[in-house]
Amino acid sequence: MCGCATRVAYLMSGKGPQIIVAGAGIIGASIAWHLTRGGGRVTVFDAGEAGGVATPNSFSWINSNYSFARPYFALRHHSMGEWRRLSRVLPQLPVSLSGSLYLPAPGVDLEKFVKRNRAWGYRIELIDGARFRELEPHWRHETGLAARAGDEGAAEAEEVAQCLVAAAVEEGAVLRAKTRIEGLVFSHSGVCGVRVNGETVPADEVIVAAGTATAELVSPCGFELPLTAPPGILVHTAPVAPLLNSIVLADGLHIRQKPGGELLAGADNQGTELDGDPEASAEILMQRMRAALPGGDALALAGITTGYRPTPGDGLPVLGRAPGVSGLYIAVMHSGVTLCPAVGDFAAREILTGARDTLLAPFGPERFGDMPRAAAVHGDAGDG
Ligand SMILES: Cc1cc2nc3c(=O)[nH]c(=O)nc-3n(C[C@H](O)[C@H](O)[C@H](O)COP(=O)(O)OP(=O)(O)OC[C@H]3O[C@@H](n4cnc5c(N)ncnc54)[C@H](O)[C@@H]3O)c2cc1C
Numbered sequence: 001m002c003g004c005a006t007r008v009a010y011l012m013s014g015k016g017p018q019i020i021v022a023g024a025g026i027i028g029a030s031i032a033w034h035l036t037r038g039g040g041r042v043t044v045f046d047a048g049e050a051g052g053v054a055t056p057n058s059f060s061w062i063n064s065n066y067s068f069a070r071p072y073f074a075l076r077h078h079s080m081g082e083w084r085r086l087s088r089v090l091p092q093l094p095v096s097l098s099g100s101l102y103l104p105a106p107g108v109d110l111e112k113f114v115k116r117n118r119a120w121g122y123r124i125e126l127i128d129g130a131r132f133r134e135l136e137p138h139w140r141h142e143t144g145l146a147a148r149a150g151d152e153g154a155a156e157a158e159e160v161a162q163c164l165v166a167a168a169v170e171e172g173a174v175l176r177a178k179t180r181i182e183g184l185v186f187s188h189s190g191v192c193g194v195r196v197n198g199e200t201v202p203a204d205e206v207i208v209a210a211g212t213a214t215a216e217l218v219s220p221c222g223f224e225l226p227l228t229a230p231p232g233i234l235v236h237t238a239p240v241a242p243l244l245n246s247i248v249l250a251d252g253l254h255i256r257q258k259p260g261g262e263l264l265a266g267a268d269n270q271g272t273e274l275d276g277d278p279e280a281s282a283e284i285l286m287q288r289m290r291a292a293l294p295g296g297d298a299l300a301l302a303g304i305t306t307g308y309r310p311t312p313g314d315g316l317p318v319l320g321r322a323p324g325v326s327g328l329y330i331a332v333m334h335s336g337v338t339l340c341p342a343v344g345d346f347a348a349r350e351i352l353t354g355a356r357d358t359l360l361a362p363f364g365p366e367r368f369g370d371m372p373r374a375a376a377v378h379g380d381a382g383d384g
Pocket residue numbers: 022023024025026027028029045046047048049051052053054055056057058059060061062157179180181182209210211212213217231232233234269270271306307308309310331332333334335336337338339
């Protein structure tokens with residue numbers, strides 16, 4: 001396990017710890033890449049291919065704002081800056097931080113929204129209709145006061161996950177795609193590997209970043225992680241000529257244009273269903289898009305996706321070592337696209353050096369209650 005004495009032994013031997021990452025969505029991929037760069041010997045297992053399950057169905061907006069509690073705002077805000085660091089090191093990552101435009105919505109006082117965000121150090125400003133038109137000349141609705149958050153953006157999340165895994169593999173990590181982890185393997189003191197195809201694969205540390213499957217994988221430790229998976233519907237159009245420069249957050253229509261020209265839209269970035277079923281919701285969203293952008297019927301629906309958001313019971317990220325069970329680290333969250341770079345960096349540093357960043361203080365799994373020691377749950381050493 002990755003205790004202090006063990007880390008000293010790693011340093012003296014010049015060999016990093018043997019680490020298994022369960023899941024190659026955007027969270028597992030980021031942790032795997034940061035760990036590999038930091039000297040860990042990493043094997044990534046995914047039941048499918050690298051890229052994830054929630055990740056390809058995400059709106060992938062990178063943001064923070066004062067409607068989150070301050071510690072969560074701070075973590076998200078830090079991660080927004082970390083996207084710039086990650087893009088400098090890996091310029092092939094498809095991420096664009098070209099800003100978001102917030103249009104008025106019921107119950108939102110834009111002036112207050114901007115003032116409070118700015119007080120927290122967020123780069124956001126009020127703009128008038130003329131400035132909005134300069135920024136988005138194709139938007140057909142008349143707009144008055146709006147807000148522009150200059151550091152927000154979006155990533156093509158599935159490709160980011162695939163790039164991070166590929167970059168980790170280039171640096172020595174091993175990817176075992178289409179290989180489902182059947183369970184954790186326990187020693188006296190905690191987790192010492194995983195079971196794959198009925199065989200034990202040993203590890204000093206196992207990181208469970210399995211999205212909505214995380215709770216099930218960690219439950220043999222005696223820890224019931226409260227995790228829900230609310231669905232979210234997004235519509236995708238066929239590619240069109242450039243129409244949008246920013247992410248536009250209008251009442252009932254959150255929309256962005258992908259680098260290939262496709263428009264991606266939801267009623268909000270969560271993909272809230274509008275009317276009964278996905279097809280009916282998609283039709284409403286297509287009508288809203290056609291009203292907002294030029295092209296009319298040329299704006300063709302190419303697909304509807306329903307994604308399931310890995311959402312811990314209190315809505316906040318779960319990131320940290322499982323209390324009372326050595327060798328197990330849990331990483332599951334909504335807003336995994338916003339949080340990808342910070343989570344990868346913080347988790348890798350904690351696993352490799354033992355240092356936990358203070359920004360993570362409220363987000364450990366222990367907030368849901370202590371887990372019994374694995375040995376107490378499973379008796380003697382052996383497969384769990
Ligand atoms: C509609 C929608 C809109 C969203 N909008 C945003 C947004 O605007 N901004 C934002 O930041 N976030 C957003 N999110 C959330 C974000 O997409 C997720 O937080 C993020 O993708 C989670 O990534 P992950 O790697 O944890 O999970 P996943 O992408 O689900 O990856 C988990 C991986 O684990 C693998 N796995 C599972 N079980 C096993 C096993 N036993 N063995 C091996 N592998 C296993 C799976 O195959 C999968 O590849 C949205 C999500 C949805 C669905």
